[in-house]
Amino acid sequence: MILRPRTEDLKTIGYYLGKIIIGLGLIMLLPFVLAILFNEINPGLDFLISSGISLLIGLLLSRLCFTNKDLNWMQGMIVISFSWLVAMLLGAIPLNLSGHWKSYLDACFEAMSGFATTGLTLVQDLDHLSYTHNLWRHLGPFIGGQGIAIVALSFFVKGTSGAFKMYVGEAREERLLPNVIHTSRFIWLISITYLILGTLVLGIIGILIGMKPVNAFFHGVCIFMAGFDTAGFAPQSQNVLFYHSLTFEIATIIIIILGSLNFNLHYQLWVGRRKEIFKNIETKVFFTSIMLAFLIVVIGLNRLGVYPKAIILLRKGFFQLISGHTTTGYATIYARQFISDWGNLALVTLIAAMGLGGCACSTAGGIKMLRLGIIFKALKEDIKRIILPEKAIVTVKFHHMKEVLLEDKAVRATLLITLSYLTLYGIGALIGTFFGYPFLDSLFESTSAAANVGFSCGITDAGMPAVLKLTYIFQMWAGRLEFMSIFTLIGFLVAAIRGKK
Amino acid sequence: MIIKPTSNIILGIATEILYALLIILTGFLICLI
Numbered sequence: 001m002i003l004r005p006r007t008e009d010l011k012t013i014g015y016y017l018g019k020i021i022i023g024l025g026l027i028m029l030l031p032f033v034l035a036i037l038f039n040e041i042n043p044g045l046d047f048l049i050s051s052g053i054s055l056l057i058g059l060l061l062s063r064l065c066f067t068n069k070d071l072n073w074m075q076g077m078i079v080i081s082f083s084w085l086v087a088m089l090l091g092a093i094p095l096n097l098s099g100h101w102k103s104y105l106d107a108c109f110e111a112m113s114g115f116a117t118t119g120l121t122l123v124q125d126l127d128h129l130s131y132t133h134n135l136w137r138h139l140g141p142f143i144g145g146q147g148i149a150i151v152a153l154s155f156f157v158k159g160t161s162g163a164f165k166m167y168v169g170e171a172r173e174e175r176l177l178p179n180v181i182h183t184s185r186f187i188w189l190i191s192i193t194y195l196i197l198g199t200l201v202l203g204i205i206g207i208l209i210g211m212k213p214v215n216a217f218f219h220g221v222c223i224f225m226a227g228f229d230t231a232g233f234a235p236q237s238q239n240v241l242f243y244h245s246l247t248f249e250i251a252t253i254i255i256i257i258l259g260s261l262n263f264n265l266h267y268q269l270w271v272g273r274r275k276e277i278f279k280n281i282e283t284k285v286f287f288t289s290i291m292l293a294f295l296i297v298v299i300g301l302n303r304l305g306v307y308p309k310a311i312i313l314l315r316k317g318f319f320q321l322i323s324g325h326t327t328t329g330y331a332t333i334y335a336r337q338f339i340s341d342w343g344n345l346a347l348v349t350l351i352a353a354m355g356l357g358g359c360a361c362s363t364a365g366g367i368k369m370l371r372l373g374i375i376f377k378a379l380k381e382d383i384k385r386i387i388l389p390e391k392a393i394v395t396v397k398f399h400h401m402k403e404v405l406l407e408d409k410a411v412r413a414t415l416l417i418t419l420s421y422l423t424l425y426g427i428g429a430l431i432g433t434f435f436g437y438p439f440l441d442s443l444f445e446s447t448s449a450a451a452n453v454g455f456s457c458g459i460t461d462a463g464m465p466a467v468l469k470l471t472y473i474f475q476m477w478a479g480r481l482e483f484m485s486i487f488t489l490i491g492f493l494v495a496a497i498r499g500k501k
Numbered sequence: 502m503i504i505k506p507t508s509n510i511i512l513g514i515a516t517e518i519l520y521a522l523l524i525i526l527t528g529f530l531i532c533l534i
Contacts, residue, residue: 193510193514197514250525253521253524253525254518254521254522254525257520257521257524258517258518258521261517261520266513266517269512269513269514269516269517270509270510270513270514271509271513272509272512272513274512274513274516277516277517277520283520287523287524287527290524290528291527291528291531294528294531295531298531298532298534310529310532310533311532313532314528314529314532317532318525318528318529318531318532321528322524322528
């Protein structure tokens, strides 16, 4: 029997949603400050209006729904699902006001793409977009990468139990420290430390390749935020190709690899357990998967003679592969070259790498390396069971921060999420094919959206059907939140309609 | 929450960058083959 949600449930959800919206409204003031510094009056007003609307809605919600109660699991999941949708709707307002997006739907697409750390874009005339709006485009991934709710709540919420439910809802299962608020603050410490380091390095490289210092550091901060958070946005329409610099590309590769590592792994290394990086199942699987995929990509590209020199192969082939595998989406080739130059073998391998993604509990999307490792371990266990005598007791362990015994419960959860991802990739590809795009192109774009990669082979365009835009928005949302909070929201809506009082 | 000593953070960051460089170097070796 399904029970209809109580008024208490709605009040608690509204209260926490209000707090998150207030947090978002306050973050919108950052681009406003930049607008003042850069003397960009109109863009600044866009953010003042958007921030005002967000703060008003947030304050109203948290006042009307005031409660002292902590969240339960269902409410936590609903708050997360809703907060990402609300963040998209509010985050799109300043973008839409800029006039650089053809419709509010396009601006919503861009906002979700940013928050979900995807990187697909529908912006018009990006090269003439204001600094202020560009900062907001890149700030989105930086907030979304850590988790929209956890960003807001680590500063507003007193009770840690409710915050933990939201932390899990945003596809983070691993607590680095016993207290989830401390965990989220440590995630901030990592991100801010690397933000300073990364911006400095990219800024200096920018100056060395001839950019003006202000531009070099602005590009540095933008590329870092969208790179470390594996989003793939860039301030110029040519993306990383714009810089024409091997040093810049290598620095970017390092940043995106660091961003796609598990936050728990960062923590272990930063407290002195440095051997963890060589023992951890995820780093081992990640390394093996990248190299195997790249080997196949090289075979595919060499067969067609696409990049005859080793250094070009590194800058074009390896860069795209690592960018896809970490689900970043930074590109040093033009969108259509994936289809026109790469050939089927390299392209299908790239799609597979994109679908697999980076490490769990990182800003990367996709199925994740931990799940891939668990699936291999489970397969090994089953093969052992067949080979060994029936009475033999088979146990399989793996190392992930500590020695972990492989349990059926973990394998079941892993396979369910993996199956959900594969279904999501497939459904998006089918919808793309329905609208007349070739199947491989559709699969590429669908995987790119659902695994939060951001590569485009040309389908993502302001002129694409609105239904396809909505499909990709849903894919980016579901892929980032790893399904559970979305499934809970669907269950909640069904209960609201069909449940008994 | 506070990690001590700071040298742990520096060595931690260095290890991570080393891992990333190892990936790039292996990738480049595959390019040469």
